[in-house]
Each structure stands twice: as C-alpha cells, then as structure tokens.
Amino acid sequence: MAELSSKEELIRLIKRFGSNLSVKLSSLFSILFQTQNFRSLSAIAGFALAVIFSWKLLKPPSEHHRRQRKRQTPAAGNSDIGTSSDSQLITSGTSSPPEDSGAQNVDNEFYRPVKPTxxxxxxxxxxxxxxxxxxxxxxxxxxxxxxxxxxxxxxxxxxxxxxxxxxxxxxxxxxxxxxxxxxxxxxxxxxxxxxxxxxxxxxxxxxxxxxxxxxxxxxxxxxxxxxxxxxxxxxxxxxxxxxxxxxxxxxxxxxxxxxxxxxxxxxxxxxxxx
Structure with missing residues (x-):
C-alpha cells in the first residue's frame, strides 16, 4: 500500500508539473510570437518534448497491462500442465503424420513382388x-x-x-x-x-x-x-x-x-x- 501511495503521489506531482509547464509554455509562445524569436521557440519545443518523453517513461503501467501480466505468469501448481503440454507438442511434432504412413503403404504396395502367372x-x-x-x-x-x-x-x-x-x-x-x-x-x-x-x-x-x-x-x-x-x-x-x-x-x-x-x-x- 505504501508503494502504491508513493506512485500516486509521483503521478500527481508529474501532472502538476505538466500543467504548470503548459501555462508557462503558453506565455512563452505568446512572447516569442510577438518577438518572432524562432531560435528560442525551437529550443523550448525540444525541452517540452524531452519532458513529455520523461513522463511517458515514469508513467506506471495501466490496469489492463497489469491484468495481462498476471495472466501470463504461470502459477506454481500449473507447471506440470505446461510441461505435459510441451511434451505433447514435441511428441506430435516427431511422430509421422497420417499422410506419411499412407504414402509408405503405397510404396510398400508398389514395391511388393508380383506373383507370376x-x-x-x-x-x-x-x-x-x-x-x-x-x-x-x-x-x-x-x-x-x-x-x-x-x-x-x-x-x-x-x-x-x-x-x-x-x-x-x-x-x-x-x-x-x-x-x-x-x-x-x-x-x-x-x-x-x-x-x-x-x-x-x-x-x-x-x-x-x-x-x-x-x-x-x-x-x-x-x-x-x-x-x-x-x-x-x-x-x-x-x-x-x-x-x-x-x-x-x-x-x-x-x-x-x-x-x-x-x-x-x-x-x-x-x-x-x-
């Protein structure tokens, strides 16, 4: 629970930082457009992209991703089932398919010596x-x-x-x-x-x-x-x-x-x- 509250606090700080940053960027954009200082505009835009990228990395996984990760993690009691299913796949992969056995029977019939009349x-x-x-x-x-x-x-x-x-x-x-x-x-x-x-x-x-x-x-x-x-x-x-x-x-x-x-x-x- 402590870990969850710390993550929520971090999210609130990031959101607050983002909202403050957007206000400041808006004022900066208005000033820059008034002064037509495009170099400063480019620098600030790059800084904004870096902040957004950092926020994406720090963003905690959504509930949907957490549920998928839980489903993918096998329980200890199901390890034998996974092993048996793997062995079944290996066995089915190594066994000859019915088509191969049918072709072998045809070959045997073909090469069987024909009794002379x-x-x-x-x-x-x-x-x-x-x-x-x-x-x-x-x-x-x-x-x-x-x-x-x-x-x-x-x-x-x-x-x-x-x-x-x-x-x-x-x-x-x-x-x-x-x-x-x-x-x-x-x-x-x-x-x-x-x-x-x-x-x-x-x-x-x-x-x-x-x-x-x-x-x-x-x-x-x-x-x-x-x-x-x-x-x-x-x-x-x-x-x-x-x-x-x-x-x-x-x-x-x-x-x-x-x-x-x-x-x-x-x-x-x-x-x-x-």
Whole structure:
C-alpha cells in the first residue's frame, strides 16, 4: 500500500508539473510570437518534448497491462500442465503424420513382388521351347498302364490348368501305347470332356497311339520337339542324345541322369501349380 501511495503521489506531482509547464509554455509562445524569436521557440519545443518523453517513461503501467501480466505468469501448481503440454507438442511434432504412413503403404504396395502367372511360369520353365511331346499314362491320365485303358480313361484334374497353358503356348503332341481301338476312343473322350480340344491349340490328330514302347520313341524322334515329357526311364535315357530337354516324371529321382533331363513328381509340380 505504501508503494502504491508513493506512485500516486509521483503521478500527481508529474501532472502538476505538466500543467504548470503548459501555462508557462503558453506565455512563452505568446512572447516569442510577438518577438518572432524562432531560435528560442525551437529550443523550448525540444525541452517540452524531452519532458513529455520523461513522463511517458515514469508513467506506471495501466490496469489492463497489469491484468495481462498476471495472466501470463504461470502459477506454481500449473507447471506440470505446461510441461505435459510441451511434451505433447514435441511428441506430435516427431511422430509421422497420417499422410506419411499412407504414402509408405503405397510404396510398400508398389514395391511388393508380383506373383507370376501360370503362363509366365510355363514359359520360363520351358526356356523358350515351343514344341512339346508328352506321354499320357501316369502324367495326363490317372491310369498308369495300357491294360487299365481298356476299362476307363480319366484325366487328372490337377493337371488340367497347366495342360491348357501348354496347349495355348506350345505345339503339343500327346502319345501313348494302346492295346485296342476302344482304348484309344476312351482316351479321346476323356480329353474331350476335360476341354483340351476346345482351347484351339490341340486337335485330335495330335493325339498319337502306337502298339509298342519303341513306337513312342520313333514318334518323338520324328517330331524333334524342344521338350519331351515321359515317365519311362529307359525311353528318357534313349532320347537324351536327340532331344534338347526332357522332363522325367517319377516319384523317385534316379541316381544317374543326363544333364538335359529334369525330374519332377508330377507335371503340375514341375510348374509349381500344387
């Protein structure tokens, strides 16, 4: 309270000094204008400005400024709140915005390896080979001997997809030993039911029948395919010198095989379709 009364007393003195000064300045201005002494007028005006500037410096802050200063001064109990809000701002500033995470997901999707199609796998495996010969029994058909064909012929369901791709991509010839014409008819009907003739790449004339195993070997040599697919190890061995590549279908991998002969448990497994 003593400090406040002293400040009020100082203000009253400054106001009284200012009012007295203004009266004196008024009288001085009238005298100067009468005497036209402009140098003295300039000096007095400078003195007046200096007094006003000094009064501005000594003027106590207004009530509005004091209220603002009080609001800006944080209380001791709110220091933790300020610290926590600062830490939240820092955390939000360092965390990646949602837009960045979305862009990262797009990049991941973009650089994710694309799974090749079955046609691409077939082309890669065949290495550009376009003419293929293939045995029927045990590879395309469920049956494994000519005797079984006298009763029925069944196309393996798991091989149909890869067979259709080979038909569309390659010049394919299917061949098998048959004991009678009825066995041949059953094979043709089974292939027709599987839809291999409707794709346009395979016609019935490209399904060849012979009465002996050597007849199949003769077919292959005459056609000179890029690939021959067979399940008979003896025929595969005989053709190794004449055919560029062969695929031997066998559950057991032979100990000795030519470098141009590949082994797989099934045709679809070789092309990774299972």
């Amino acid at each position: 079955l046609e691409q796998i077939v082309r890669q495996k065949l290495g550009g080979g376009r003419k293929v010969t293939c045995r029927l029994l045990g590879i395309i058909l469920e049956e494994s001997s000519p005797e079984e064909l006298q009763n029925q012929a069944t196309v393996r369901s798991s091989v149909v997809d890869v067979l259709l791709v080979i038909i569309n991509y390659c010049d394919l010839y299917l061949m098998e030993r048959a004991l009678d014409e009825e066995s041949e008819r059953k094979v043709i009907v089974a292939l027709e039911d599987a839809g291999v003739f409707t794709s346009g790449g395979l016609i019935k004339d490209k399904v060849l029948f012979c009465s002996t195993e050597n007849g199949r070997t003769s077919f292959v040599r005459q056609l000179e395919p890029d690939w021959h697919i067979d399940s008979d190890p003896e025929i595969v061995s005989q053709l190794a010198r004449f055919i560029k590549c062969q695929l031997h279908i066998s559950q057991v991998k032979p100990e000795k095989m030519a470098s141009n002969v590949f082994t797989s448990a099934s045709l679809e497994q070789f092309f990774q379709c299972t």
